[in-house]
Amino acid sequence: MKLRSFAAMLATAVALPLGAASAADLEVTHWWTSGGEAAAVAELAKAFDATGNHWVDGAIAGSGGTARPIMISRITGGDPMGATQFNHGRQAEELVQAGLMRDLTDVATREKWKDIVKPASLLDSCTIDGKIYCAPVNIHSWQWLWLSNAAFKTAGVDVPKNWDEFVAAAPALEKAGIVPLAVGGQPWQAAGAFDVLMVAIAGKDTFQKVFGDKDEDVAAGPEIAKVFKAADDARRMSKGTNVQDWNQATNMVITGKAGGQIMGDWAQGEFALAGQKAGTDYTCLPGLGVNEIISTGGDAFYFPLLKDEEKSKAQEALASTLLDPKTQVAFNLKKGSLPVRGDVDLAAANDCMKKGLDILAKGNVIQGTDQLLSADSQKQKEDLFSEFFANPSITPEDAQKRFADIIANAE
């Protein structure tokens, strides 16, 4: 472990003079604007500025849905930024195919990304035609249920250990005037919650068949029917959530106005910011306490092809900074996500992050839906589930039929 990180340090040291020799301003666009996220970005900027370059922050608020169109217009319009955040996976696929993005294979080979990035699937989703086009910075997993210990105390029930207990505790919470499950109004939250239910209830193989192989028969079958049944429960339990943003929904859990929330591990940043401690103030259940499997989606930085030589060098410096062990630790602790390299020491990680690291070490991982489905299919899914969660008159059976259609037409 020690030796490996020493080697990585050396590699950075080799890269550093390059960056320092060509100090340049590099504009970096991203959509990390909530409290925890902003603190995490500050770590990246600090590390990059230390190479002698300058991080010009281009934050665009309002989640990826608002920010991505702007980033894509900029890149296709011929006025690209120096680097930009995307989720791993297929969001930037076509930009790469159109030759607008920069090939990072050189940097990656020099710094042995293939050896240090764990799980390897992260680098695979950066790889198109054998070339590496992005630098993964973190692993985010969706499969978490966050519970407010205070809310359950108020309701006079024990903090649930799995999804079924949670469903059973819902009436008690409601009686105490607490919304059992907070689901924010933004469409991706409802769609994400469904994916989580699917992994937990139908298991890894079914998940892979539906989203990986796009098997519409499985999507229309009895396993998924069970998932829709659970989604129906979730819908009933989420009634009364009048917020839009995910972190406002998280805030309902933090303040005990809601019993729980199905949300990715980024929610942890909000708990940390509010000064809450895992275990005492809140409880986290990976895989909803049913199936301890996490997905390995996350964020990656892509680098548009630039003509300016100075800036191109700065891009290389940024790419290596992002995977630097020190940056990885500092960034991920603030962000509440897991580092992309298996060789860094996260002694400071809290209980929930440690749970995540364990699962990761065991290899109980799946690919995230962003990696498996096109943005188009994802959007259709979002439309379906945001309608489903808001409108009790849609039966689970109808919703499943529509879901199977989307899978049948997915690419």
Next chain:
Amino acid sequence: MSDIVAFNSVAEEAAPKAQAQRVLAGPRGAKPRRALSGRNIMIYGTLVVVALYYLLPLYVMVMTSLKGMPEIRLGNIFAPPVEITFEPWVKAWASACTGLNCDGLSRGFWNSVRITVPSTLVSIAIASVNGYALANWRFKGAELFFTILIVGAFIPYQVMIYPIVIVLREMGIYGTLTGLIIVHTIFGMPILTLLFRNYFAGLPEELFKAARVDGAGFWTIYFKIMLPMSLPIFVVAMILQVTGIWNDFLFGVVFTRPEYYPMTVQLNNIVNSVQGVKEYNVNMAATILTGAVPLFVYFVSGRLFVRGIAAGAVKG
């Protein structure tokens, strides 16, 4: 083609020129009016109630922006602040964060000025000359182009983003201030051209004829005769453009780079970056600050606005 005819016919239906004078002067002379106080009570009563409806949101915005968060959480949104604080204003202007930039709206303000001033001037200059050419120097085919322009007013902006990105890219000015000014000029053109065209068409024809007889050409007539007579319509155009461009978010963010991002982008960022709890007071202060410039322009020249509208839009 037929659209144009329609527009012409509208223009022709407009009040005769003599009345245009009255329009410019506002209410005057004997109107049917009885001094019954009952009727007055009804009129003023209705107007006051209506005015309250319009003012309510502004009132709530101002009150909220002067409260601290604890007071907001407890209280009634209509209640005046118990303890007045200007903190939210300071924060919105100078220290609200988006990502790493914690300098609030202040950094967007000058950008907005830099975008709004040239865009307003260029778009008005072009549209006024267009309108003048359409009204007084009609040439074959002009109406067809004008029709297309008017139909263009109905096209949602979102639809046109992609083609414009391509055009600007091919011209090599994507991401520059020039590019953004062109975009604002394009989207301001339909309505402005319509207003100017109608206004110039409504000016007394004799003036134009006399100038022609004296041998004045296109530009001479425009600068020496038309411009001096057109203050009201220029005010209307100015207000419409300042308001529209200042408030624009979509073009500002899609067609420029961050060093030119207008104030509305910061507003969106402040309002949408929830750091923990929504800070309603800061949001409201930011909202008022962003709206301050168009509101100011508006209050200062509002009188001329109605007159200009009367002269330019009524006929359109």
Next chain:
Amino acid sequence: MAGHTQSSGRPNQWLRNLNAKIASVPMILTAVVIFLGGTIWTVVYSFTNSKLLPRLTFVGFDQYERLWDAPRWLVSVQNLAIYGIFSLIFSLVIGFVLAALMDQKIRFENTFRTIMLYPFALSFIVTGLVWQWLLNPEFGIQSVVRSLGWETFTFDPLYNADIVIYGILIAALWQGTGLVMCLMLAGLRGIDEDIWKAARVDGIPMWKTYIFVIIPMMRGVFITTLVIIASGIVKVYDLVVAQTSGGPGIASEVPAKYVYDYMFQAQNLGQGFAASTMMLITVAIIIVPWAYLEFGGGRKRV
């Protein structure tokens, strides 16, 4: 041509009007390259399977079939129809009534007018935000009325899928009616006073004079207003995004938002273009018959 006879020289002499032609170049470029070119481009690409970047792989009417199968599109169209009809009716009626009141030679006319018009100076983002707040059941009007003792009072249009579109309408009217009032007021000021005198001499009640005499005379103003309101209705987007983001669920989605979301978020340009083509057709359906009526119908000359 229904003509308006300015002494603009003879159009058959190409050079004679050269200056006017040069002056019109920006307009011609905008009309042809941007509006016409952009429209044709959009329609052509709506028949392709373009994803993130435009590409010319034609797929026939696939995008349209998918569009009309999508529940979200159907909801959007329905919302636009409801919003459009009510917005037109209320804007015109409220705008006219207010203008008529303002035309009674009242005092403080400037003050009232400024109050009614100031929302127009604010962006839709701002309007959306303020009304979202006023209509929020936890903070807004509902909670205030409840705290006054009326515990069961419910007013949460933005959180109720059945009426959310009316919640958006409230904000839209707040912002837009001031301008309509101004247009109408300008129109009323353009009416010859002799007409009022004559009506009074004949003893016709005031409301009758308005409906049967004045309004028909204000046809031009009504048409201008209609064009302005209608073009705003088709484009409605920001207000929805700022107030509800299309929610709850998909209950307040509108076509312009569908276009934007599918073009840029779903990275399916073909689908977005198909939806925008449908919007363009709607625009044509609005404008063409009106133009035809104006052209074909016998209109009176003043």
